[in-house]
Amino acid sequence: MTNPLDRVPPHLVISDFLPAADHVALIDWTLANQARFEPSGLGRERALDTGFRNSLSLRGEGPRPWVAPLTATMMPLVPGWCAALGIAPFTLDQLEFDMVAYNDGAFYRRHVDTGVGGGRTPRPGSAAFRMITAVYYFHREPKRFQGGALRLHSLAHDISYGDVPPTQNSLAVFPAWARHEVMPVACPSRDFADSRFAINCWVRRTPPAAVA
Template sequence: MDDIAQKIVDAGEAGLWAEVERNLLSQIERGPADQSILHRLGSVYRQSGELAKAAGIYARLAAMDGGDGFAKKVAQICSGNLGENQCESGPVEPARFVLRRNFLTLDARDALLRLFDAKYPEMEELEVTLADKNRDAELKIDRSIRHQFGIYCRPELEEIIQTAVMNEFPSYCDALNVDQFPPGRHDLRLDYTPDGGFGKMHQDVGFGARLSYLYYFNRQPKKFRGGDLLFFDRNRETGQPLPHQFTRICHEDNLLVIFPPQYFHQVTRVAALDLSLNAADSRLSVCGFIHPKEV
């Protein structure tokens, strides 16, 4: 993410969205058909994570004379109606994703909390591959790219979460415009992001997976802010991300986010609400990759 985009993120996390929203709403009162102001307000709602409000603004834009495909597509994504009336969005493609709130039963969620307690002593800081042209690539810790901890524990996570995810597998493919495929191996990782932790913009390509998902959970009461997921729009022709255009998924307990791995995304910095934050109270997640069945 470049400096300008980071300033946009920082402004929102500093609580400045409300002031921007008030200014834009006052302008819309004076000119309710001004599409440029409506687009700006829709962007504010997307970037602040108010998806229902964003869906309403973009649906309003799509219904106007000359309403563009981008507005219609964003309205579909933010409202969760992706499977209905799929449409192209023009030269800019917003990232597709599906949200499932209150995804697991409370018993299953609590089982994940117990699993974290058991696995925490074994968890290691996630490494980043740094290629050196003069020798083989090495695995090194690079905290300028990511600061998170995790452990692959597939059997335990399969029992708790995989069945719940796969129960709706065909509907995810339809909603995300992914060709149906016979699912095979799951890669499953249990993660936590500490105070100050983050993940810079990246894709989940290179693993051979067709779908990625993140399941968020945390102990109550929540003792941190941040750790939100940002999905970036991209140029349809080049596939490159547009760092000033994104949709924020606010971190929420018991939330599943599923998406095609080619979309660019990042995790915003986690900040403890007080000095008592420890690993067990931090941002917890399950990271999953669904591969096609090998033939």
């Protein structure tokens, strides 16, 4: 019998996730805001470690007009995602978003989206309250990059994995505890506009009430 820990984590792939007009508008907005992208960091401190994570993330306090429509689209889908992924129902707190660009040589080593344990009670806002990760993929046409698959790893023994390609206008959904990585990207032009773009969304549960 196969050890359940050797199985690829449950996941969903939803094609044609956004209406065509919204998808095109998102690409146009992203390219117009290139100046707001900075090297991606790690953790709350956004520490730079380009040997572990090499990409660009949208930063700054400027507007993000795509957050509201994405939130409205995703919120009603969360109960169905929980059922499909085998996640017990929870009280939804909020959706957290991050836009990322992967250009030539970019990658993200194996990690989980719930942070690392430390024996302490997680504080509100901690990654520990992330329950589901959803990644939306988009790029300019014609596509001018290769690679960049999302690789989902089994929990034990490293004998199994599954690759999800960053297909145009698709959404990959998986448990936030699942170990995963972004495989290296090749983008010969090195033009920002030719990058593999993604919007990471984390569905967060409501933290338990503070104990007096």
